[in-house]
Amino acid sequence: MVKKVSLKDIALKIGVSTALVSYVLSGNEEKGRVGKETAEKIRQVAKELNYQPNHIAKSLKTGKTNTIGLIVADISNPFFASIARAVEDESGKYGLTTIIGSSDESPEKLKNLVEVFIKRQVDGFIISPPDHSEETIEYIISLGIPICLIDRHFDHVKSSYVVTDNKESMQKAVSHLLGMGYKNLAFIAYNSTLQHMKDREQGFLDATSEIYSQVYKINFSKQHDELASTIEVILNEQKADAIVFATNTLSVAGLKYLTQHKVKIPQDLNVMCFDFSEVYDFFYHPIIHVKQPIEQLAKESVTILFNQMKEEHLQQLVLNSELITKTRVMV
Amino acid sequence: MVKKVSLKDIALKIGVSTALVSYVLSGNEEKGRVGKETAEKIRQVAKELNYQPNHIAKSLKTGKTNTIGLIVADISNPFFASIARAVEDESGKYGLTTIIGSSDESPEKLKNLVEVFIKRQVDGFIISPPDHSEETIEYIISLGIPICLIDRHFDHVKSSYVVTDNKESMQKAVSHLLGMGYKNLAFIAYNSTLQHMKDREQGFLDATSEIYSQVYKINFSKQHDELASTIEVILNEQKADAIVFATNTLSVAGLKYLTQHKVKIPQDLNVMCFDFSEVYDFFYHPIIHVKQPIEQLAKESVTILFNQMKEEHLQQLVLNSELITKTRVMV
DNA sequence: CTGAAAGCGCTTACAG
């Protein structure tokens, strides 16, 4: 390992104090009221010696690490992977480094990750919280650590967040289905107290008040079994003519089940999905879905967090999503 | 922000030196030869005050950050997202934190990321290198920073790596196709000097020496256009009866193109893919593919890197992959 | 068995 050059080396070489070097190199020249020629010389020698500031030392002194913690349900899920990518890119622009963790929808895992990240002295959090994790979120807030929730939030927790207009977009999407003539709808959601889930359900209910519809809720931890049996009920008992899925994981798993059971979409049954998935491109007919502005969600969350890291104000942002009714055309 | 308790606070409270506290709390009790009762008291007070060691200070002193940098082509690509997830989980077990970056297959971006990460003082790198990035990899090695390449490596660069047996698994997979009676094969790969790409091509060539076959190489940056025209050539001119895709991105994009152009698999044309993708489950017939042991790749890379961080030895690991010929059954 | 002290590489209030 090559010895790194420090402020001291530069100071020694020129014969000034490390203080001056620090002022110049950290761009606080005016604050140190350094002479012009001295400043120039310092800059020149710094370049000459290829000086790289030591973040660690700086962090120790300032108490800021310029690192943020991103915690999502599962980074290997394409939806969250896209968020992670956008958060990384955006935070890099602010000179922030991102560390990522996956909660697997478990409030305990979230709590552990938060503790690890706090020990790592992250300057702030971007979190897509699992069900029943209010306590941990409030704990972060009580420590005075900036936080911005993303994609999900708790109505009764006072925090920054950026989400989409879940209720409205679901209502619009379902209304679109009704406009196509469907009259017997099933809605599959997770059993959850999370606001975005409640909003999507409400949107569905608002849109279907005049037709026959049924709401099914399955448990995240047993979704494999429960999704299968629920779809069987929908097909054989409710005899719905369209299923509305509340999330991207449900959408993909549901489509998979329908495909493997040779249910033809939309002939036998139509579907309405939430969030985009690559798999939609593999159907001959368009998969109608609500497309959330993932990149924008991610970018805004970084901006909100960054602002919060310097000033002390919360910000809540609700973005619009888009209803997609056609297949992406390739080439 | 609540004031954090430091070693000093504990030392002050008991009336011992911070040195003793440090020895006890960092588990170097025997090294400091601390008295039993003193040690016990220190531990007790530490717990009482809810002492959290300051990583930053420790890092500054020891020069170790317990952070590793993972750089892949694109974290939003499911293949790399899975690797990232497994690396995170595994490195967490060693008390390491992972920071992630996406190179977008660009050697320049890789170089930038590496520089940012080095400034952040990562203790080591896990990298899936893009084409023509030997220089940056060698630069890392020349600095004495531990590194383990993953999924890809350069034959002529002396580094640790963990990859799969690309040549053998491709050969076995293609032989399987031949065994099914296919006689006119097309191979689509990226134009690349990366060893794994060359190995996969060689595996294809070795297996097809006795039949008619054609190799097509497309450029990563223009893959959209080139993939489409290549497939057209394969269908209309070569009239192949099966296409072999060399990577997961090519597999998914190729399948998408075939689907959207109503080419029936396997009736009109069969395919052989590399790496698993969720989209395979949306075909009524099984998509034959080579499945790399992603989790194992990731875990081993962390282990190799970790060992390298304490001892000074390289390690090269080649894992076996598996040929999948049946669809995953759901529920 | 225990403690005083130096030092990691910065930043910044303070004194000149």
Place this chain on the structure above:
DNA sequence: CTGAAAGCGCTTACAG
């Protein structure tokens, strides 16, 4: 305009 000095919170060789 410039410098000496303290201090962020640890670790660790050294002296007793």
